[in-house]
Amino acid sequence: MANDRADKLSAYGQDHIHAYLEVMTGPERQQLLDDAEQIDLEKIAELYGSYRASRQQGNEKKVFEAAEVLQLPRTAVFAAERKRLAFIGEKMLREGRVAIYLVAGGQGTRLGYNGPKGCFPVSPIKQKSLFQLFSENIMALRRRYGAALPWYILTSQENNAATCAFFKEHNFFGLPADTVQFIIQKENPSLDLDGRIIVSPHKKIFKNPNGHGGSLYALKDSGALAEMAARGIDEIFYFQVDNPLAKIADPLFIGAHVENRAQMSTKVVRKVDPAEKVGIIGRVNGRLGCIEYSELSQAEIEERLPDGRLRFSSANMAIHMLNRGFVEKLTNDPDFRLPYHIAVKGIDSLAADGATVKKIDGIKFEMFIFDALGFAERSITLEVPREDEFSPVKNASGADSPDTARAAMIARYRSWLQESGKLHAVPDDLVIEVSPLYALDPVEFAEKYAPPATLPSPLYIE
Ligand code: UTP
Numbered sequence: 001m002a003n004d005r006a007d008k009l010s011a012y013g014q015d016h017i018h019a020y021l022e023v024m025t026g027p028e029r030q031q032l033l034d035d036a037e038q039i040d041l042e043k044i045a046e047l048y049g050s051y052r053a054s055r056q057q058g059n060e061k062k063v064f065e066a067a068e069v070l071q072l073p074r075t076a077v078f079a080a081e082r083k084r085l086a087f088i089g090e091k092m093l094r095e096g097r098v099a100i101y102l103v104a105g106g107q108g109t110r111l112g113y114n115g116p117k118g119c120f121p122v123s124p125i126k127q128k129s130l131f132q133l134f135s136e137n138i139m140a141l142r143r144r145y146g147a148a149l150p151w152y153i154l155t156s157q158e159n160n161a162a163t164c165a166f167f168k169e170h171n172f173f174g175l176p177a178d179t180v181q182f183i184i185q186k187e188n189p190s191l192d193l194d195g196r197i198i199v200s201p202h203k204k205i206f207k208n209p210n211g212h213g214g215s216l217y218a219l220k221d222s223g224a225l226a227e228m229a230a231r232g233i234d235e236i237f238y239f240q241v242d243n244p245l246a247k248i249a250d251p252l253f254i255g256a257h258v259e260n261r262a263q264m265s266t267k268v269v270r271k272v273d274p275a276e277k278v279g280i281i282g283r284v285n286g287r288l289g290c291i292e293y294s295e296l297s298q299a300e301i302e303e304r305l306p307d308g309r310l311r312f313s314s315a316n317m318a319i320h321m322l323n324r325g326f327v328e329k330l331t332n333d334p335d336f337r338l339p340y341h342i343a344v345k346g347i348d349s350l351a352a353d354g355a356t357v358k359k360i361d362g363i364k365f366e367m368f369i370f371d372a373l374g375f376a377e378r379s380i381t382l383e384v385p386r387e388d389e390f391s392p393v394k395n396a397s398g399a400d401s402p403d404t405a406r407a408a409m410i411a412r413y414r415s416w417l418q419e420s421g422k423l424h425a426v427p428d429d430l431v432i433e434v435s436p437l438y439a440l441d442p443v444e445f446a447e448k449y450a451p452p453a454t455l456p457s458p459l460y461i462e
Contacts, residue, residue, distance in 0.1 A: 066312055095147065106156075154212075155185070186209075216372060237320075253384075280312040343366070387415070
């Protein structure tokens with residue numbers, strides 16, 4: 001048995017693992033041994049192959065085209081069309097044919113928060129966590145549509161326990177616990193630049209979550225897809241953990257997607273600043289997908305259409321509608337693979353003496369959800385106003401940080417107050433937060449809100 005393992009490790013160029021095993025004893029040795037037994041060496045060879053291929057293709061220039069975008073601004077001209085599509089989405093929601101899927105398995109390295117990103121306190125007055133905001137939002141939607149709207153949350157091996165504990169500690173923020181399901185995504189080992197497995201300072205094989213593209217496989221592997229089918233769910237609303245403004249299960253988006261019989265759709269916001277480092281929904285060599293900022297030349301980044309808009313302006317919000325049958329079809333197809341995206345990062349690695357730790361360059365392999373767009377025969381790209389729906393928390397400070405997200409939340413609620421027409425003017429310095437349980441949109445807000453004689457600041461409305 002031990003010889004078999006040694007032969008196999010050697011055959012795949014991984015025999016350096018034996019040097020570690022030789023200097024380790026007891027449970028540590030056993031742990032690494034178990035890890036080495038379980039690791040899929042063929043998969044590792046495939047991962048490394050994709051790294052080598054990516055280096056060879058590195059300089060090939062791809063052909064990029066802008067995506068066709070559906071624009072439905074909130075103006076009188078589009079009012080009837082918006083209403084018609086939202087009606088279709090609302091019907092889907094009322095009939096309980098939509099599930100909600102939050103992907104929260106990322107490592108949140110840039111934010112640098114000690115814990116799952118969803119636990120980060122983000123709201124401007126009450127310091128509600130992202131998870132609490134989403135929970136309240138979903139509770140309000142379930143009440144509004146009188147439907148179950150089950151919620152699936154993707155976690156990683158790394159953050160699953162902490163995420164589940166956070167929800168338990170807060171009594172699921174009032175949601176029935178059995179309506180929220182946590183699923184766990186798979187991991188990929190990182191490799192050194194020669195394709196060798198890295199041993200972490202914890203004396204385990206170093207792995208990282210397999211990217212948000214892993215969320216599709218996780219739906220199948222966890223049994224969630226089968227469960228959805230059994231419950232009559234046809235469509236999945238997908239969103240990411242870092243955007244407190246996400247309009248969860250937006251009926252307009254659901255309606256546009258369903259009416260067009262789309263298999264996978266995307267929400268975008270208009271990119272106006274060429275320097276904004278954001279992925280663009282568009283065609284890559286003819287296939288719908290996401291063009292990464294780094295892939296465009298400076299001329300392409302700055303290129304403008306005759307009307308002055310940027311040519312590549314559909315900024316990916318990472319909000320999708322996924323048709324359940326489409327996800328089933330992809331994940332049941334043995335030949336279906338999302339490509340690996342490769343990042344070389346500094347990784348703490350244990351040296352073969354079993355004691356010294358040094359930072360080495362390691363290759364991280366992730367799959368991205370937007371690559372599934374290229375497999376969809378039909379897709380809608382819906383543009384929505386950034387100020388209403390998008391302010392991601394990515395960095396600890398500066399752009400896309402908790403500060404910008406809080407400012408965006410305050411601005412959104414101030415605009416609701418303004419739009420309600422119940423005040424002459426909204427004071428410039430008003431700090432306001434509206435609970436999702438009070439109102440989910442400006443229309444609901446305007447219906448309910450009666451301002452007091454003098455507005456306090458900060459103003460929390462619940
Ligand atoms: P990001 O690309 O922002 O990555 O994820 P991240 O890991 O959260 O943050 P950094 O890059 O380390 O700073 C976008 C969304 O995809 C989810 C994240 O939780 C976030 O909602 N995600 C990412 C996963 O669910 N799994 C992954 O393996 C990666």
